[in-house]
Amino acid sequence: AKLALIAVAILPIAVGFAWFLGKFSRAAYRKSLSTLSGLTAKIQENLSGMKVIKSFVREKTSYEEFRDTQDKNIDANIKALGISASYQPVIFVMRVTGTALILWFGALMAISGEITIGTIVAFIEYQFLYFMPLMDLVTVYDQYQSAMAAIERMFDLIDTQVEIEDPPSEQAVKINTINDVEFQNVTFGYDPNIPVVKNISFKLGNSKKLAIVGPTGAGKSTIINLLARFYDPAGGRILVNGYDVKNIKISSLRRHMGIVLQDSFLFPTSVKDNIRFGKPDASDDEVVEAAKAVGAHAFIMKLPKGYDYIIQEGSSNISIGQRQLISFARTLLANPKLLILDEATSSIDPYTELVVQNALKKLLENRLTIIIAHRLSTIRLCDEIIVIEEGKAVEQGTHEELMRTNGLYSAFYRMQFREGGVETMPAEA
Ligand SMILES: Nc1ncnc2c1ncn2[C@@H]1O[C@H](COP(=O)(O)OP(=O)(O)OP(=O)(O)O)[C@@H](O)[C@H]1O
Ligand SMILES: [Mg+2]
Incomplete structure (x- = not known):
């Protein structure tokens, strides 16, 4: 009986040890996973920032930073492995201790x-027998800790709050078109304490075109982020067809919007598939037609393989003007009722500028439009202008009205005109 006691008494101690180790190994696995994600982030950062790194001759520092991150990951992995590898020996020591005690x-x-x-021999045999499964169990326990650390991270991700949610299904309004858009005293800040859009109001219907103008950082892109419901306003309301956008099913809202962002993103696939992105069932003829309409056909035909030319990751094998034209063709093909355009600020050569302007004209035809405009030639395509400064609408009206008030807009106009901006281009006639 005494021997049985010894043989069994070792068991809780062994289990206790394993449990104790488990705490450490979970932490070690967590650390190893988080350093791994740091490492992948660093790889991604260095690859996409390669040109900037090279042009600022920062190869050496970037390399050293990368090595530091990598070392951290290696250390964390060695630590986790060390703990994981110590399970078996610990249990083994317990077993041998048990055997020694039984013998003694x-x-x-x-x-x-x-x-x-x-009897002694029999006891030693028994002890062997029950320690074998324990060894296996401990290995499984170690794997369990590693898996749990990974699951914890996964749930962290899954638990991330969705900022924008569809309205509850019984309230959700489905819209079939967009006829008008209205902002009523809209206020918003990415940080609730720092508003970047303040009390903005405007109403737009009947295929009207609104230009949003203002200095950099004024909150122009934020206004369209709100309209597309990437964020919800903190104050005021945004109405589409008279419904608060919060009550409209998000997919039905966005289906009728064509959003062309400041940096027109292209997917790393063929030119053709990029153009038909918004209308996947479009035929090749439709793709070509859209490209022709925005004046992209000519340059696409000059690309190797034409419409089957593969765009590289980060659109590095295509020029910025070409990228814009492709994204215009993409939007034209999707044929949205409401066009939202965040005009690119990048300067392009006067000829491409002309092509882009003509493409824009085509894109705006018979469409409700909101353009964040940087070029006067674009502003002139619009019916109404709203001038934003530090989140506030400081001026609002037609080109003629704003010129008469002699405020920010007229100053902006004169500045561009003096610098020989696109206003002097023949396309304006
Ligand atoms: N995702 C974001 N998170 C936090 N702050 C942001 C975010 N996007 C923009 N901001 C801040 O909000 C303010 C308005 O930015 P916004 O992008 O609307 O300016 P903008 O008028 O479009 O400027 P630009 O003409 O340079 O495009 C800026 O101060 C900017 O730093
Ligand atoms: Mg912007």
């Missing part, structure tokens, strides 16, 4: 004649 007390008892040698 068994021998004493055998000498005093309480038990026979055979």
Whole structure:
């Protein structure tokens, strides 16, 4: 009975040890995973920032930063492996200790004649038998810790709050078109304490075109982020067809919007597939037609393989003007009711400028439009102008009205005109 006690008493100690190690190994696995994500982020950062790194001759520092991150990952992995590798030896030591104790007390008892040698041998056998599965169990426990650390990270990701959600299904309004858009005293800040859009109001219907003008950082892109419901306003309301956008099913809202962003993103696939992105069932003829309409056909035909030319990751094998034209063709093909355009600020050569302007004209035809405009030639395509400064609408009206008020807009106009901006281009006539 005493021997049985010894043999069994070792068990809780062994389990205790394993549990104790488990705490450390979970932490170590967590660390190893987080350093791994740091490492992947660094790789991504260095690859996409390659040109900037080279042009600022920062190869060496970037390399050293990368090596540091990598070392951290290696250290964390070695630590986790170390703990994981110590499970088996710890259990093994426990087993041997058990055997030694059984031998010691068994021998004493055998000498005093309480038990026979055979009983001792049997006990040692038993002890062996129950420690074997324990060894396996511990290995499984270690794997469990590693898996749990990974699952924790996964749930962290899944639990991330969705900022914008569809309205509850019984309230959701589905719209079939967009006829008008209205901002009513809209206020918003990415940080709730720092508003970047303040009390903005405007109403737009009947294929009207609104130009949003203002200095950099004024909050122009933020206004369209709100309209597309990437964020919700903190104050005021945004109405589409008279419904608060919060009550409109998001997919039905965005389906009728064509959004062309400041940096027109292209997917790393063929030119053709990029153009038909918004209308996947479009035929090749439709793709070509859209490209022709925006004046992109000519340059696409000059690309190797034409419409089957593959755009590289980051659109590095195509010029910025070409990228814009392709994204215009993409939007034209999708044929949205409401066009939202965040005009690129990048300067392009006067000829491409002309092509882009003509493409724009085509894109705006019979469409409700909101353009964040940087070029006067674009502004002139619009019916109404709203001038934003530090989140506030400081001026609002037609080109003629704003010129008469002699405010920010007229100053902006004169500045561009003096610098020989596109206003002097023949396309304006
Ligand atoms: N995702 C974001 N998170 C936090 N702050 C942001 C975010 N996007 C923009 N901001 C901040 O909000 C303010 C308005 O930015 P916004 O992009 O609307 O300017 P903009 O008028 O479009 O400027 P630009 O003409 O340079 O495009 C800026 O101060 C900017 O730093
Ligand atoms: Mg912007």
